[in-house]
Amino acid sequence: MAVYTDVSDEALEAFLSDYAIGNLVAFRGIAEGVENSNFQLRTTQGDFILTLYEKRVNAQELPWFLGLMQHLAGQGVSCPQPVASKAGQTLGTLAGRPAAITTFLPGVWPRKIRQEHCRPLGQALARLHEAGRSYTPIRPNALGPDAWQPLLDSCRAGADAVHPGLLAELDEAFTHILPHWPGQGTNAVLPHGQIHADLFPDNVFFLQKSVSGLIDFYFACTDFLAYDIAICLNAWCFEGDGSFNVTFGRQLLQGYESVRPLSAEERQALPVLARGASMRFLLTRLYDWINTPADALVTPKDPLDYLKRLRFHLATETVDGYGF
Amino acid sequence: MAVYTDVSDEALEAFLSDYAIGNLVAFRGIAEGVENSNFQLRTTQGDFILTLYEKRVNAQELPWFLGLMQHLAGQGVSCPQPVASKAGQTLGTLAGRPAAITTFLPGVWPRKIRQEHCRPLGQALARLHEAGRSYTPIRPNALGPDAWQPLLDSCRAGADAVHPGLLAELDEAFTHILPHWPGQGTNAVLPHGQIHADLFPDNVFFLQKSVSGLIDFYFACTDFLAYDIAICLNAWCFEGDGSFNVTFGRQLLQGYESVRPLSAEERQALPVLARGASMRFLLTRLYDWINTPADALVTPKDPLDYLKRLRFHLATETVDGYGF
Numbered sequence: 001m002a003v004y005t006d007v008s009d010e011a012l013e014a015f016l017s018d019y020a021i022g023n024l025v026a027f028r029g030i031a032e033g034v035e036n037s038n039f040q041l042r043t044t045q046g047d048f049i050l051t052l053y054e055k056r057v058n059a060q061e062l063p064w065f066l067g068l069m070q071h072l073a074g075q076g077v078s079c080p081q082p083v084a085s086k087a088g089q090t091l092g093t094l095a096g097r098p099a100a101i102t103t104f105l106p107g108v109w110p111r112k113i114r115q116e117h118c119r120p121l122g123q124a125l126a127r128l129h130e131a132g133r134s135y136t137p138i139r140p141n142a143l144g145p146d147a148w149q150p151l152l153d154s155c156r157a158g159a160d161a162v163h164p165g166l167l168a169e170l171d172e173a174f175t176h177i178l179p180h181w182p183g184q185g186t187n188a189v190l191p192h193g194q195i196h197a198d199l200f201p202d203n204v205f206f207l208q209k210s211v212s213g214l215i216d217f218y219f220a221c222t223d224f225l226a227y228d229i230a231i232c233l234n235a236w237c238f239e240g241d242g243s244f245n246v247t248f249g250r251q252l253l254q255g256y257e258s259v260r261p262l263s264a265e266e267r268q269a270l271p272v273l274a275r276g277a278s279m280r281f282l283l284t285r286l287y288d289w290i291n292t293p294a295d296a297l298v299t300p301k302d303p304l305d306y307l308k309r310l311r312f313h314l315a316t317e318t319v320d321g322y323g324f
Numbered sequence: 325m326a327v328y329t330d331v332s333d334e335a336l337e338a339f340l341s342d343y344a345i346g347n348l349v350a351f352r353g354i355a356e357g358v359e360n361s362n363f364q365l366r367t368t369q370g371d372f373i374l375t376l377y378e379k380r381v382n383a384q385e386l387p388w389f390l391g392l393m394q395h396l397a398g399q400g401v402s403c404p405q406p407v408a409s410k411a412g413q414t415l416g417t418l419a420g421r422p423a424a425i426t427t428f429l430p431g432v433w434p435r436k437i438r439q440e441h442c443r444p445l446g447q448a449l450a451r452l453h454e455a456g457r458s459y460t461p462i463r464p465n466a467l468g469p470d471a472w473q474p475l476l477d478s479c480r481a482g483a484d485a486v487h488p489g490l491l492a493e494l495d496e497a498f499t500h501i502l503p504h505w506p507g508q509g510t511n512a513v514l515p516h517g518q519i520h521a522d523l524f525p526d527n528v529f530f531l532q533k534s535v536s537g538l539i540d541f542y543f544a545c546t547d548f549l550a551y552d553i554a555i556c557l558n559a560w561c562f563e564g565d566g567s568f569n570v571t572f573g574r575q576l577l578q579g580y581e582s583v584r585p586l587s588a589e590e591r592q593a594l595p596v597l598a599r600g601a602s603m604r605f606l607l608t609r610l611y612d613w614i615n616t617p618a619d620a621l622v623t624p625k626d627p628l629d630y631l632k633r634l635r636f637h638l639a640t641e642t643v644d645g646y647g648f
Contacts, residue, residue: 006350007435008435008436008437009432009434009435009436010436010438012432022480023532024430024432024531025431025531026428026430026432026529027354027357027427028354028356028430029354029355029362030352030353030354030355031352031353031354032352032353040364041353043431100418104350105350106349106350106366107349107350108333108336108348108350108351110333111331111332111335112332112334113328113332146611205350206333207348207349208347
């Protein structure tokens, strides 16, 4: 669930008095989400989301995230727009946590991914990238390739208990990813900019077969734009049994390129980016799997879903292997 | 959290097509609640709550609960009102579960109980009792005195590990409750009717210092009206350290009696009813504490909070001991 911190009604009233958004009408915790505590907030002026940032978010980075959302919303991207207080601040403190109020977005995230979702998703992702170009502050990707070896090292003791031979398999996989990573050594540098970096189905709202909103920008960072596509290929285009859905992938890519065509270098880099993306989610899930206490509120996700994806990407040498 | 069952968007659309409440606009899981899965549902016609009834609710009893809510709402009680489908049904099936749509209630439940909550709470409880008089179907209290001995028996093996000596203390406590229970043997029969039976703070919404809604009627039953007061005394009028807050109790009772004055027999019975109420919640919490798997979504509540209350009630011979 996504309410780690509860908020007393007195503290909430005091917090809201700093904003010019009317009087409190309703306040319910939202079950979705993993990292932060989210509440649906209704006032006499409308609906909002109240987010309390929990310990896995670095409070010093919050202005970057809120600034990005503000910027994207200003460019026409349907994403949560931070609401400024009477004093002009988008970041406050509530129940001892950094807290922000953002606009409420309509829509429903797809519990079951269908083909019809993938083209609009690709379009929305490309529009996000275009809109992010004019947001100049940089946030390096804290979960990029440099983070993977330390992450795996921290899982060394427990990895093989999760899956026999996993450690050796991942060590070997690194040799097929890291030396080939774009912009390293002799490789071409790809177009980069602001990426969402976590655009899983529960972060994409649909309404009437169109994307109505993108949420949860707290992994967003400055990285290769095509890496965001690689993340979406992993998150949206695999079946429950781990097989790649070529049709979904094609729709995603066609949707993306209808807004922002990829360069030849970006297409060529997709397989290694896809390997890297599966490695990134495999490693963080593996870390959580090993380190989550049994009584935690959030059930960790199975890292092995991403091992199947990684194996597929390792076996796919060129972009043709994806059927693009 | 309170989403045990997720609902695919296709299934949701199909379910909603049976209702004349407009088109889907938003759909979010609600973090509050323990027994069922609840979602906040927005359509082009407004806001609703969608509830999926999970296994702890007996599906055959749902028409009684929904009928009670319908009846109470018709009598002016602000409670979730079941929304009928185009076919006139208030109960449907979704994701393999019985499911119902009810109206959305404004308000915020009090995370910290203050004196100002207790009088309106008492008034709302008495109004609920008055409104329930004309709802004639009977539902016996499945967690009444007859259920306590079997519940304790099912905890015999684990009780003393939760608290040393607990089993003997509860066995002894029974002798101070069961023989004195109203309507048993020579005791007077108290006024009875429809009671909420679970009116904890998270089931009572407030807005501008008034009660704006009562929710979660799935423990409601036909029992002594004063037993509902005893449950509220336990749920609302004790401090975190287990001491009774006389002022809160007085406000609650005065609020109640401003709508429905208690008879002398009811006042006299309050201490034993309060003992019974603390026993009931102690036993179900003890059962859950012993039987909840470590990886469950819901963290069980500490049964010992109710041991402190039980001890207080056992030491309080007459209603004067409560300061009423």
